[in-house]
Amino acid sequence: MAYELYYWDGIQGRGEFVRLSLEEARTEYVDVARASGSSRGTSAMMSIMRSGSEPHIPFAPPFLKDGDLIIPHVANILLYLGPKLGLAPKEDGLRYVLNGLQLTITDFVAEVHDTHHPIATSLYYEDQKDEAKARSAEFIKERIPKFLGYFERVLQQNPQGPQHILGDALTYVDLSLFQIIEGLNYAFPKGMAGHQTKYPALSALHDAVARRPNIAAYLKSKRRIAFNEDGIFRHYPELDKAA
Amino acid sequence: MAYELYYWDGIQGRGEFVRLSLEEARTEYVDVARASGSSRGTSAMMSIMRSGSEPHIPFAPPFLKDGDLIIPHVANILLYLGPKLGLAPKEDGLRYVLNGLQLTITDFVAEVHDTHHPIATSLYYEDQKDEAKARSAEFIKERIPKFLGYFERVLQQNPQGPQHILGDALTYVDLSLFQIIEGLNYAFPKGMAGHQTKYPALSALHDAVARRPNIAAYLKSKRRIAFNEDGIFRHYPELDKAA
Numbered sequence: 267m268a269y270e271l272y273y274w275d276g277i278q279g280r281g282e283f284v285r286l287s288l289e290e291a292r293t294e295y296v297d298v299a300r301a302s303g304s305s306r307g308t309s310a311m312m313s314i315m316r317s318g319s320e321p322h323i324p325f326a327p328p329f330l331k332d333g334d335l336i337i338p339h340v341a342n343i344l345l346y347l348g349p350k351l352g353l354a355p356k357e358d359g360l361r362y363v364l365n366g367l368q369l370t371i372t373d374f375v376a377e378v379h380d381t382h383h384p385i386a387t388s389l390y391y392e393d394q395k396d397e398a399k400a401r402s403a404e405f406i407k408e409r410i411p412k413f414l415g416y417f418e419r420v421l422q423q424n425p426q427g428p429q430h431i432l433g434d435a436l437t438y439v440d441l442s443l444f445q446i447i448e449g450l451n452y453a454f455p456k457g458m459a460g461h462q463t464k465y466p467a468l469s470a471l472h473d474a475v476a477r478r479p480n481i482a483a484y485l486k487s488k489r490r491i492a493f494n495e496d497g498i499f500r501h502y503p504e505l506d507k508a509a
Numbered sequence: 510m511a512y513e514l515y516y517w518d519g520i521q522g523r524g525e526f527v528r529l530s531l532e533e534a535r536t537e538y539v540d541v542a543r544a545s546g547s548s549r550g551t552s553a554m555m556s557i558m559r560s561g562s563e564p565h566i567p568f569a570p571p572f573l574k575d576g577d578l579i580i581p582h583v584a585n586i587l588l589y590l591g592p593k594l595g596l597a598p599k600e601d602g603l604r605y606v607l608n609g610l611q612l613t614i615t616d617f618v619a620e621v622h623d624t625h626h627p628i629a630t631s632l633y634y635e636d637q638k639d640e641a642k643a644r645s646a647e648f649i650k651e652r653i654p655k656f657l658g659y660f661e662r663v664l665q666q667n668p669q670g671p672q673h674i675l676g677d678a679l680t681y682v683d684l685s686l687f688q689i690i691e692g693l694n695y696a697f698p699k700g701m702a703g704h705q706t707k708y709p710a711l712s713a714l715h716d717a718v719a720r721r722p723n724i725a726a727y728l729k730s731k732r733r734i735a736f737n738e739d740g741i742f743r744h745y746p747e748l749d750k751a752a
Contacts, residue, residue, distance in 0.1 A: 321666050322606045325613040325659050335602045339612040341584075346605050359578045362589050363565045369582040370568040372612075376619055384627050385640065386647035397628065397640050404629035416568050423564050 268294040269347075270331040272311045272324075275299040277497035278449075278490075280375065281328040283340045284347070286441040289484040291351035297489070299327075340375075341368040344438045353438040364432050367420070367439045371446060374413045378449065379498050381405045381505060395504070402505035406457035410450065410509065414465050417443060421467035428467035429474065436478075443468065444475035449499030456506045511537040512590075515554045516571040518542040520740035521692075521733075523618065524571040526583045527590070529684040532727040534594035540732070542570075583618075584611040587681045596681040607675050610663070610682045614689060617656045621692065622741050624648045624748060634745070645748035649700035653693065653752065657708050660686060664710035671710035672717065679721075686711065687718035692742030699749045 269288065273281030281297075288295045299308045314336070317323055324338035330346070337343050345365050348354030354361055384401040385394040417431065426434040431443060447468065450458050462469040475481055484490055493499055512531065516524030524540075531538045542551045557579070560566055567581035573589065574580075580589050588608050591597030597604055627644040628637040660674065669677040674686060690711065693701050705712040718724055727733055736742055 319666065321663075321668055322609075323659075323663060323666065324609065325616075325656075329609075335605070337605045338609040342605055342608050342612055345608070362578070362580045362585055365585050365588070366565075366567065366572075366581040369585055369615075372615075373568075373619070376616070380623065380627075384623075385643045386651065388647060388651045397643075400628045400640075404631060408629065408631045413568075416566075420564075420566060423562065423566065425564055 267333060268296050270296045270298050271328060272298045272314065272331065273328040275308055276491065276494075278445075278493060278499075279328075279497045280340050282445055282491075283371075283438075283442045284328055284330065284343050285489070286445060286481065286484070287344060287347055287351055287353055287438045289489070290436070290441055290478065290480050291353065292480055293351060298331075339372075341365060341372050344368055344442075348438050351438075353436060353441070355433050355435075355437065360432065364437055364439055367417075367431055368442060370413070370416070371439070371442050374409075374446065375498060377405060377409055377413075378453070381453075382500050382502060391500075391502070398502070398505055402454075403507065406454060406507060406509050410454070410457060411464075414461065414468060418465040418468050421471065429471070431471070436475075440471060441475060441481070444472050444481075447472040449493070452493040453499040453501050454506045455501075456508045459508060510576060511539050513539045513541050513574040514571060515541045515557065515567075515574065518551055519734065519737075521688075521736060521742075522571075522740045523583050525688055525734075526614075526681075526685045527571055527573065527586050528732070529688055529724065529727070530587060530590055530594055530596055530681045532732070533679070533684055533721065533723050534596065535723055536594060541574075582615075584608060584615050587611055587685075591681050594681075596679060596684070598676050598678075598680065603675065607680055607682055610660075610674055611685060613656070613659070614682070614685050617652075617689065618741060620648060620652055620656075621696070624696075625743050625745060634743075638747070641745075641748055645697075646750065649697060649750060649752050653697070653700060654707075657704065657711060661708040661711050664714065672714070674714070683714060684718060684724070687715050687724075690715040692736070695736040696742040696744050697749045698744075699751050702751060 271281060271284055273279060298306055299311045311327060314320060315324060322336045324336060328340060329336055329338040330343045337346050354364055381402040382391050382398050383394065384397045420431055421428040430436060431439045514524060514527055516522065541549055542554050554570060557563060558567060565579045567579060571583060572579055572581040573586045580586050597607055624645040625634050625641050627640045634641065663674055664671040673679060674682045
């Protein structure tokens with residue numbers, strides 16, 4: 267049975283980190299909220315989340331359903347799928363190292379979200395714009411260099427070469443790092459100016475992932491939703507400035 | 510060889526979620542930054558983080574060292590330790606369910622942190638106090654009920670009874686939920702007023718964990734650092750108000 271990915275329709279959001287791995291592996295999956303038919307669509311997703319009897323209810327999308335098993339959280343889904351999709355190392359210990367890298371991406375993504383929603387998710391962006399400007403300025407000045415600098419360093423210190431974040435083969439974290447660079451370039455083009463020079467290994471990894479046949483085909487397909495201002499990475503010109 | 514836990518000295522912080530599991534299991538461990546001697550103390554922690562040769566450098570504490578293996582991030586450490594400490598289910602699929610619950614706690618803890626640092630970690634609390642008041646008000650009104658309501662629901666929908674968050678035995682997520690309630694009671698006593706009535710299963714779980722002999726002994730020991738205003742859960746009276 268195909269994997270079922272449950273995530274909000276209309277945005278890349280956190281679901282995109284899972285989609286990239288499924289697409290790279292050319293695995294059969296159903297993007298449930300975007301599909302039509304019986305047990306499909308956003309209502310099918312909400313019905314699981316609101317279930318009064320399901321013991322393993324997720325707090326929020328994305329979650330993956332594999333048969334009866336419901337797995338929430340991006341890093342957890344990728345931890346589960348990685349070995350099945352050939353996107354994780356065989357050695358058990360290294361899987362924790364890989365999971366640690368993905369969890370650092372999780373933290374970074376939460377900070378990206380808070381650049382436009384620093385006070386409350388329940389309020390509109392327009393109602394927290396001044397605070398968003400302050401938080402974005404700090405994000406560009408302090409947090410982008412801290413996170414991207416860290417991943418650059420991990421790539422450079424990889425004993426098997428800077429082509430991959432771990433070992434000598436593609437993993438789901440490489441795909442997630444591609445998405446991070448894509449998203450930051452979309453949201454903060456001024457803030458990201460010159461990142462190719464500052465983070466050469468990360469930039470090369472981004473380009474290498476974009477050239478992979480399955481990823482390139484996916485990015486051109488209708489399955490890839492365009493970045494927009496409902497997602498995690500939003501381009502608000504007033505929040506973007508040179509680092 | 511004893512597990513080595515690396516975390517900032519002087520605060521419970523994120524390290525406390527790991528400590529509680531190690532203490533419940535009465536496992537031998539070294540709290541490295543708080544210990545003295547060769548390869549001990551905060552400098553030993555910083556030297557791993559700043560290493561120019563270690564391939565698996567962590568982004569931030571806490572991290573666990575088990576021999577040569579370095580495992581960063583609370584949820585990842587608990588995923589690794591859970592089965593070894595007898596604090597995780599035997600069935601593989603359920604370990605992903607448990608990890609998903611811990612990752613929801615991770616997200617919640619990040620939001621707790623941002624109540625006092627909504628604009629930037631690099632700035633003082635005093636420089637973002639107005640924004641902290643706005644974020645804390647939303648946190649008390651919207652986020653505490655959303656997260657605690659979710660965990661209460663998971664407890665109530667546990668087919669094996671509301672005594673545990675998963676299955677019929679203690680897991681590391683039960684211990685983490687104890688710490689969440691402890692921390693919120695410390696930081697937001699007014700905001701948490703009446704939580705015993707609103708979240709009866711969660712409150713009962715908190716009390717049951719506190720009564721466990723190994724936890725009770727730990728809480729009375731010098732190893733348990735008191736809550737303070739350098740940690741994640743901070744009590745600033747100006748941020749606390751009734752829900």
